Amino acid sequence: MNREELISKWLDNNLNDQEFKAFKNLEDYDDLVKLNNSLQGFKADNYNTSTELEHVLSSIKTKKQTSTHWFKPLMRVAAILAVCFSLYYFATSLDTKITTEYAQKTTIKLPDASSVSLNAKSYLAFNKKDWKHEREVELHGEAFFKVAKGSSFKVKTASGTVTVYGTQFNVKQRDNYFEVICYEGLVGVTHNAIETKLKPGDSFLIIDGKTIAKEKENRIMPSWLNNASTFRSLPYKTVIAEFERQYNVNITLIGIDSTQLFTGSFAHDNIDLALKSITLPLHATYSKSNNTITLKGE
Structure with missing residues (x-):
């Protein structure tokens, strides 16, 4: 696991024992702990790390110090600060x-x-x-x-x-x-x-x-929970789209109006029976080739 992943999991309190040992062996472990303790009072979503980092660097350049022995430590702290804030925000807002x-x-x-x-x-x-x-x-x-x-x-x-x-x-x-x-x-x-x-x-x-106005629903739950899709005066294209999702197939219509209204249902566990359910009411026929199904109208 790389350094960034360790820091992210640490900020999310999600390290196991082995990962925590690896985290403690990071050369900047002490700096990260101190920074995290200092940042507890900040609100991550209102803090612009890029702006603050730019401000720190700008201040360092403006002072034009003759000695540069403070520059590298400050750069290091600023970089850690930016990483901590960005990783903390990402970890805590992850859905x-x-x-x-x-x-x-x-x-x-x-x-x-x-x-x-x-x-x-x-x-x-x-x-x-x-x-x-x-x-x-x-x-x-x-x-x-x-x-x-x-x-x-x-x-x-x-x-x-x-x-x-x-x-x-x-x-x-x-x-x-x-x-x-x-x-x-x-x-x-x-x-x-x-x-x-x-x-x-x-x-x-x-x-x-x-x-679209619909009749009163009299079922106690949707039919798809019982492995069936039911339609009541809905465009045929919605029936086809649902069929494709349930069976992972591609359907091509020939001589069939996809906007015509359809009332009926099909099962999710028997593709041939399901195809008959959506073609017989339209007096249509079907043919299968691998993952592609063709429906033909009269």
Whole structure:
């Protein structure tokens, strides 16, 4: 492990016994400890290390001391100062990140015992260190949340922010697709600076920038948690995109209108059965070649 990694893990109090021995053997160990003790009162996010380092060097040049025996020690301290601040800021602001790949799902326990189930090809990030002060996650993709009681809980997406007043809800944010379904409690969805409150069974859906009205949701959880994707009057292109994520394939449409509305479902554990589920209602046929599937209309 190199010097920078040792310092970073030390600042994060994450060294094991062997790594700590290696850290103590660094030639500037004493300087690092003294600097860290002196820096405890500073706020890292308001401190510009580059500016301060430039200020130190400028002061040294301005004084034009005839003796240079102080220059190297000061340079060394300034360099250590810059490294400590930058590494400390990086280490303490580093998010916990979870990513699922094609055909993969996972469930994560958050620091407050809340749980998040991530659908295929999704990304979730949160700051574990600040969780007690701010329960906030960043989501790209789709996830089902069961939120423990406590302070405000927010889900930030590229399309809008979901504020939790209840406990169970599903968020799906894909390309030109943003949907929130409340299953229990109360959920607030902020989109374009306007908040919409959702009660159990209510949905908020925007496709290609347009708000879409949906029927009341009568399921107690999203179908994808049971390895199936269900669609109700949604554009066929959203069905295809989800199929590709669940089976890690590329689908080509020939003679099929991708904007037509589709109602139906497909399973995540049997590709041939799933293909029949999305082609038979359209009287379409399909052919497979390695990882590529071609759907043909009549």
